[in-house]
Each structure stands twice: as C-alpha cells, then as structure tokens.
Amino acid sequence: MKRKQKRFLQMTLLFTAALIFVPDIGLWSLYKEKHLVKPPEAAEPQTLPLGLGDGQLFTWTDGLKRKDWHDYESIQKDAMRSGKGEHGKPYPLTEEDHDDSAYRENGFNIFVSNNIALERSLPDIRHPNCKHKVYLEALPNTSIIIPFHNEGWTSLLRTIHSIINRTPDSLIAEIILVDDFSDREHLKEKLEEYMVRFAKVRIVRTKKREGLIRTRLLGASLARGEVLTFLDSHCEVNVNWLPPLLNQIALNHKTIVCPMIDVIDHNHFGYEAQAGDAMRGAFDWEMYYKRIPIPPELQRADPSDPFESPVMAGGLFAVNRKWFWELGGYDPGLEIWGGEQYEISFKVWMCGGGMYDVPCSRVGHIYRKYVPYKVPSGTSLARNLKRVAETWMDEFAEYIYQRRPEYRHLSTGDISAQKELRKHLKCKDFKWFMAAVAWDVPKYYPPVEPPPAAWGEIRNVAANLCVDSKHGATGTELRLDICVKDGSERTWSHEQLFTFGWREDIRPGEPLHTRKFCFDAISHSSPVTLYDCHGMKGNQHWSYRKVRVTVGHLGGSNHLEPVFSLAQACAFPSKQFCFKIHHILFQFNFVVISVNIFLFLLSIQIFRSNLNENGSDPAQRVSVLDLFPERCFTILALQDACVILTEALLEIFSSNVTAARHAAHELNVLYYILKIISGRKISLKKPKQTNKRNTPKKNKNQPNIKSIAVSPKEAGVYELKISSLDTTLIC
Template sequence: MFVCLQGVNRVGKDAQLGPDGVRRKDWHNYEAIKRDASRSGNGEQGKPFPLTDADRVDQAYRENGFNIYVSDRISLNRSVPDIRHPNCKQKLYAEKLPNTSIIIPFHNEGWSSLLRTVHSVLNRSPPQLIAEVILVDDFSDKEHLKTALEEYMVRLPKVRILRTKKREGLIRTRLLGAGLAKGEVITFLDSHCEANVNWLPPLLDRIAQNRKTIVCPMIDVIDHDNFGYETQAGDAMRGAFDWEMYYKRIPIPTELQNNDPSEPFESPVMAGGLFAVDRKWFWELGGYDTGLEIWGGEQYEISFKVWMCGGRMEDIPCSRVGHIYRKYVPYKVPGGVSLARNLKRVAEVWMDEYAEYVYQRRPEYRHLSAGDMTAQKELRNRLNCKNFKWFMSEVAWDLPKHYPPVEPPAAAWGEVRNVGSDMCMESKHFASGTPIRLESCVKGRGEVSWSHGQVFTFGWREDIRVGDPMHTKKVCFDAISHNSPVTLYDCHGMKGNQLWRYRKDKSLYHPVSNSCIDCSPNERRIFMNTCDPSSLSQQWLFERTNSTVLDHFNQGAN
C-alpha cells in the first residue's frame, strides 16, 4: 500500500504519517536527477552509441558477448532515461527501510561494464540503504580483474571483493556472497547492469511490509551492440515457463491488473539474476539448493520454493534496472550437463506429478541422475510447503492457457505439398529469419525422416511451426505484408503476423495482410500474394489433417 502526496498529514520537512501509522517520505535524490539530466555525450540519457562498421568487429564481442569497445567509450557514470510510469514519481515509501547488501557475481567481466554496474548502484541508491556492495569473482583470469580492480575499489569504501578458489559457477558464487552479507536484505544483480532512478526504495519497502516477499525490479534492455537503453517488449509481464522448462513471459491477466499499473504485481517465476530478499528469510528457505550445479534452473527452484513455502514473489514496476542481454555466452561453462541435471532436480523436488509433463517433452531427463535430494525433501517437509498442484491452481493459474501441460491436438501436420507444382515447403535451416523454400518432396525421393525440414505443424495456437506435433521447433511462419516472403521467426504465440488459416479451398490465408501463400516453382520461392481461389499455386495439401480442429478454427474466424 503506497500513499500518494495528497491528503496526508505533514510530519517534519520530508516525512508524512499515513493512516497505518507508518511515516513515509519521498526518497528521490533530486540533485542527482538534475545532475544526470544535464549530462550529454556518448550514450548519455541511455541513447544508442552511433556505430561505424569498424566498431562492429567480431573481436569486440568475443570476450564479453557484447560490444566492449562501445562500452569503453561511454562514461562509467552515464545517465539513463527515467522510463518509469509517471505515478512512480509521486510515490512515498517508508521512512525506515531495511538496508541491503548488493551481491554482484562476475566471471571475466569487461572492465567498463563491471564498473558501470557498481557506479550506477552507488550513484542512484540512498547511501544509508546500502550496507555494502560485494563483488564475487568466480575465478576470473583476466588481468584487469586482479590488482587493478582492487586498487580501483579502494576509493569506494562500501565495495569489497571476494574471490573463489576454483571455478564454482553462478549459483555457488551467489551463495558465497550471500553467506558473508551483513545487510538486512540481500539484493542480487548481474555484473552488466545499470540501476535506474530511485530503483531501491520500492524494493525494500515491499520487504519492510512483508519480509517473506521476494521482489524483482523490472528488467530493461541495454543493447549489446550500441548500449541504447529501452524497455523489454511488452514491458510489465508475469514470469512463467513452458513444459520444456524454458523461461517465458505472459501478459498480466485482467483479474490481476491494478487500476494503477505502477503498483507491484504477483509473478509466478522470476527471470533469474535480479532480485531482493530478506536475508534471514533467504536462509530459512535454505538459500539456493547447493546440489544445483554451475547455472540453470535456480530461478525455478527459488520461485517454486518461496510460493509453496509461505512466501510470495512480486515484480515492482517503479524499480527498474537495465541489463545487457549478451549476444552469446563468451566463456565455456564447465560441466555441460548442469542445466539438464538441475532442471531434473527441481522437477523431482518441487513439481510432484507435473514433472511427468516435462519428461514427456524431454525423455532424456527421465534417466538422468539428479543427485541426493534427501535434504531438499526434508526442507520441503519442515517448512510445511504446499504441493505443486496448489502452485499451479493458485499462483500460475493463467500459465496453462499459454502453455498447456497436455498439448491440444494440431489441426494439420506433415509435409505441405503444393497442388500446382507437386513440390513441398521446406526450411533448410531452423534459424530465425530463414525463408521457406519450395523443393521437391522428400517423400517422393524415398527418404522419410521426421527430422527433415519438410515437416510442419499447424497447431492449436493457429501458427505453423517446423516439426511434427510432438517435436515442434520454436520457429513459426511469419509474413509482414502482401508480397513479402514467408520466413521463420521465433514464435511469440501472440497471433498477429504469425496467425494463419487453412481454408476449405486449400489456401493458407494470412489475416493480417489479407493475402495467401503463393509460390514460384521455377524460382523455388514462397511468398504472399492476393488470394485467388482458382490459382493452383495457392493450394496446399497437408499430409494429415484433423477436421474437427480445423472446423473449430475456421468457425472462430467468422
């Protein structure tokens, strides 16, 4: 419950007494905001850095997964745009907030990106709320992260550096920092972030109200190429997962939408690296499961655990932190099987009978060893945690609408043969941006292989994916406009450019562009064109169809 500035008793210069007896104040640092507003130069106000081709050389990415040359040419104290909802500027938070230890694990991080993370935290946080900033070095071997880093940090008394003795991986590195933290709250950040205006009080305020709440800031995107700062697509969304355990974001259902979109909202699953938690509560929950190796799956473990064991999790729209989503992970992650093993472990400890839905899609997980889980199961009993069915019905109740545990039947699948030319649709590569081509049909060539790029599924989301119904890839037919080619793009499940109709006249119709899939056998091209029911080049035969599902789709379209 936040109180806005109107109609509250004034107490002293800054604080106001709310109806609940809590003194609240405006935590904004207006001097710092003014100072930031007056800054100009490369990358200031979160503007993209103007790139020349020379700036884009591969070497710039090789060591960090983002363009370190550009990072090095932007100030460590650069300003970022205040893109919060306007209501955030009016909010008051408790005058007495817990302090926090900020834990930033890193491995071979770039000098400027690591320092900019630290500077942004110190520049944009009330000093009395920062107990310490702990940099945890996971066995880096870059020279700049040794003596030079230690000498630099001497001038920032709140910062201390811990170092692991061997490569531990993200999970244990975070635990090492958390174990030595002194603050009342632990806040985890990644080593390539930028904190935005007044990001910290809204997080700590929720924990002050309920110490069993884990809170996550809204994560903005810092472009890995030009370092421009902007919101994620869709901005405020709930964290979720599909049944292969890929992290997903789903829209906030109307039942949970607040009249004030800047208010905190419940999220079933966190994105991972950026969150704050009461230190004692974190350890009551057993911290992270120490049986989780290197990285992967830990965000599910902590999310399921906090919800099922008496806590809650929220995203806080008035707290924003920018994060560089790397082009690729620039270093080798030791123990390559850790992700699969970790996911199996989380499924076995927390997901009860729902683990079966994961194994149906990932049969290779069934026989993986997930290590000794006795301690985790004892923790679950000791904390009197609810079961996963409760989690699915009370917390993630909106998830099955987007990611049903049992996949509804597809409308059509198999090869897609053109009536006019007797040739088939084919995707040579499954990467986003690849065009769909017309090629001679594999079936006619005597090779029958499901893994070949001539098998497509027109599924329950009314999109067309590569693969058979049980093994679709996450790329979809996408068309932009009339006359555009048909290309594969990452499936977004939001219909739009990826919504198709398979009509009685055998045409594949694209409602957004009001056009149909056509082809040119000589050029082997597949493209959108004005619908012409008499044209054989616009008629397509799926190898198998389910008429009940097709009729249902087509009725819904009328």
C-alpha cells in the same frame, strides 16, 4: 451639458481610473513592480518539479512515516548530459563496428561499451505514477551481490557506477563483487585498484570455478545487510530503483521482489522496455521461462503497483536475508546455472511466502548474443531441471518427462536434504501452487496440449517446391527447396516438416518434437523468418484458409482448371507472394466493366448488321451468340492468349514476382472476357449447370450453345470446339 453627456464623461473617467490604479492589473502596479520594488537576489536554477519534493516526510493513515526517495539533483544532472549513448539512445554503428571480434569475448559489442560513458544517463520509462510515490522512511539496508566471470571491463564498471549514482547511500550496506575464478588480467589487480575509490565495494574471489548458483550463495553467506539484492555484472539500474523493492520487503519480510528488467541491446546498447513490459513470469512444460499477460483478476487500479508473479526471470531480485536462509538458500546440488529461478520461486510460494514484480523499479540488462565462455564438463542443465522437478513438482513432473523423455534416465543426485527441508517448512504441494498461484499458466501452456490442426510439408503448387527451414535458428529466413518427397537428397540439412498448432503458430518439426522457433513476419511484405516462439500471436499468428486463385489454364473440358493454389502467405526464394481473388477482382473490376460495355456495343452493331442483311424476316434473324461461331477466330485468339499467358506465368513465377502479378491480372481479365462471350458461367472447380439468367432466351430457330473448349493440336495450332444441342462447330 446634457444628462447623457455627463454620464458618458463619468463613465470615461471611472474607466481611466480603474485602468491606472486597479491592483495587479492597472498601469500603476506595473510601474511600481518595475521601478519601486527591489528585485530579489539571483538564485540557483530550480530543479525540475518531478515529484513531491526531495526528502519530504508524510504520515500515512497506518501511522508509518513515508518519504520521497527521489534524488532530484542527480536527475537534473542526468537530464543535462549529452553525447553518444546518453539517455539510453543507440550508439551509431558502422559496418566495421559489427565485426565478430567485438562480440567474441563477451557476447555483446565491447567496442560500443568502451565508447560510451561509464556514468551515462538513462531514460526514465517508469509509469508516470511512479514519479509521485512515497515509500517508508525506515527502509532496511541491503547488500548488493554481483557475481561475475570474465566480465568486460567497462560493462562491469558501468554496473557499479550506476548503482552508486542512483541509489541512496544510506540504503547500501555494501556491494559485494564475487569473482568466479576469472582469468582475465583486467579483473585482477587492476580491478582491485579501481574499486578502492568506493568505500562500500569489496571483492571476493573463489578458488575454483563454482558457477553462478554457488557464487551467489558465497556472496550471500558473507553479506551483512538486512536484505540481499542480487544483480548481474552487466546491468544499469534506473532512477529510484531500490526504494520500491525494499518497501515491499519492509511491509512483508517473507516476500521476494523483482524489478522490471529492461533490455540493453547487445549491439548498440540502446535502452528500452521489454515487449509487453509488465507481464507475469511463467513456464512451459519443458521448463522454458515465459511471460504472460496479467489477468484482469490481478490488475490493480494503479498499474504502477506491485503484482504477483508465479516465477522470476532469474538473476535480479531482492529478498530478506534471514528469510532467504530459512528457505535454505539455493539448492547447493544445482550445478553452474539453470533451474535455480524455478527452485527459489516454487519454494517461496509453497512455503508461506510470496513473490512480486515491482513496476516502479527498473533495471536494464544486456542480453548476450551468445554465451562467450565454456561451461565446465560434467554439468547439465537437464540435470538441474530434473532435480527441481523431483523435489518440488510432485506428479506434475510427469508432464515434463512426456515432452523430454531423455530426462527420465538422468541422475538427480541426493535430494533427501531438500525433501526434508520441504517437510520441515510444512510447504504446500505443487497442485496447490498451480491452483492458487499459477492458475493462469495452463491457459497459455496446458500440461496436456490439444492436438495440432495440421502438420506436414508446405508445398508451393505452382513452383512445386517446399518450404525448408534448414534447421536454422532465430533470424533464419525461410526458403523454397526441392521437396524431400519428390526425391531430394534426405540429409540432416533439410527440415520440411512443420506443425500448425493450437496456438495458431507454425513450428518446425512433427507434433511431438517441435522446435521452439516459429514462423514470424513483421509485415505482409517482409520475409518470413524463424523467431523464438512467444505464444502471444501477433507476428506469429497464422490462419489457414483454402484459397483457389482465379488464374488458370484452359484444358480439354469446358471449364477453367486452377493451375496453382496458395495459402495466405507463401515463402518464395526472395519474397512472400500471395494472390487473393477478391484483391484481383477489386483492382480490375473497371476493366471487366469496360469489356462488358465494349461487347454490348459490339453486339448491337452485329445485330444491326444482321438485321440489315435479312430484312424484316424474323425467321432469318439470329442472336448475337449464334453469330460468334462464325467468328470463332475471335474466341480462338482470346483462348490462345490465355494459354500463352498461363505458360509465361508459370515460367516467371519463381524469379520475377512483379511480372507474375501483372501476368495474373491480364489472365483474369481474359478469363472474364471468355466468360462474357460464352454467355455462361465458367466454374473453377467443376462444370455447373448453365446460369439461366445469363443464357439468351430460347428460339425455335436458334441453336443453344452447350460448351466451348479449346485444345492444342500441334505447335502453334489449337482446336476450338463449340457444341450446341444439335450441332458442333470445329475451327
């Protein structure tokens, strides 16, 4: 056997042996695993690997033990649920389900609430980093305080069930339901019987209508937990919501913490994050709550870490119980509701504490369609706001009075106790608060606002109608109406004055008395509606440009005069309508080119015909432009068509948008034909000197055309006047 054959045989045997006996790869290992090794006993299905492990302890560099507080068994059960409304999906609604009776008692669709599970699952929309965070093992327990007044049955029970199912039992000291003098039967004995199943739930009732602020104070005064956690009665807490809040308080007891408040839709109960999600709480100088972006200076390397916020949204927060009472709790002089979120926010910052929003804690909240119950007479949100301003805002209160002069004459009641508390706690002044805490608020809501760019009516020149918001609220679609200046009846129903402000949004009203609604459009083809102003531009960002549209009628002068001028977006009875000159030119450029080619070929043909008629005598030859006066019927026909199309365009402008657009296109094409035939530049605004590049070279025997104009003489008859330097031809 040759040497090469021996080596080939050796290599083949070695490869075969490796294929059979190499561990974990060879055929022998597969046979052994299948037949000789006993399989393990069937085990329970493994939970999803969502975090570091249920209950594992970790020791940090600061020596404090930390723990993964996720309840993976509960997370697994929620993931397996199915049904209408599960995982926070919108409940499918029919037209009948939108009946007003479903909203009348609660301000949200109680029909949907009654038809989705009390323990429904929610989507985990936290930042991914939250799933791997660990918190202190030794967290303080909390009393969860939930005030309610005539709350819906299922919305209240769903709040309780979500807390029980998604909160570690060891962290709940108690759940206190504070009934603010409800008169609905299901909130009396029936509620008592239902809550017996929950050992840590107790119900406290007021003897008269106290309002939200004093009801919270009553619950806080009865609480035994180390931390007070305030929630509303129509909430759903999300995965692992409580440990991130308590952890921040455990690290600094002079801290107020707020969860991210997600939106539960009042129609279909779909669950989603607020627009912009993590943003700082702020206010304008009429004391409306606002949200502003987190400035780069405060952005963390980990977006899921807590961040400072100047003011809270309102009813959802946690605070150390002892620290809350050191601050004096809520001002007991505040009536029913309103202003309390500013009072507690200013107080905690100015008196040595801090406030943070915690992205890893998420709580869904139903924002009502409207307030379904009556507020007792004699109460006033304005009075509450003035009381807060006079106690805490020092000289900055003047900016509020400038915008709300009616506040100056309101009585705040006795605020001497609040002034004394501020002095006792050695609180800083409001100027410090604006400089150190809310330093970015004036960027969006300056105390002294720059003057508006413009204000007045918005008139559509073509239809000679004005935009009218009719004093509408959120969702109102803008319409055109007869302008008040033109003699329309001056009634309260008309609202035709608008302000284009420094934020580049448009608001109803004069500059000093604008309303809190802005022109809003979700796309270039959608209707323009009123929506709550947010100051973040986006759908409410408008720009002003003078646009002269290339559609006109031919007047007595030698140039086209514009018949209408539109802003970037105009409100029509049914649709937005906007013409842009560059859009028309781009779309019909090929038509103009075709006309140019046609006229060039026609000119050659006419020139050849003239050449044949006059022979070789140069003196008898004329240019193409000299021949056109003899064929004035051609120009007359084109200009006549221009006039007819212009009149048709004006007639259909407000009723048929598509037809108007096509008419405008045709008119522009005819305009360019006239421009080419006349051999000179036609101005849209005023006559200009002849463009020498487009003017034929002068010839001693050739008259120079000076102007072309058409004017109506009688019905169906037009006079065409073509003037040259030495003669005038009238057809």
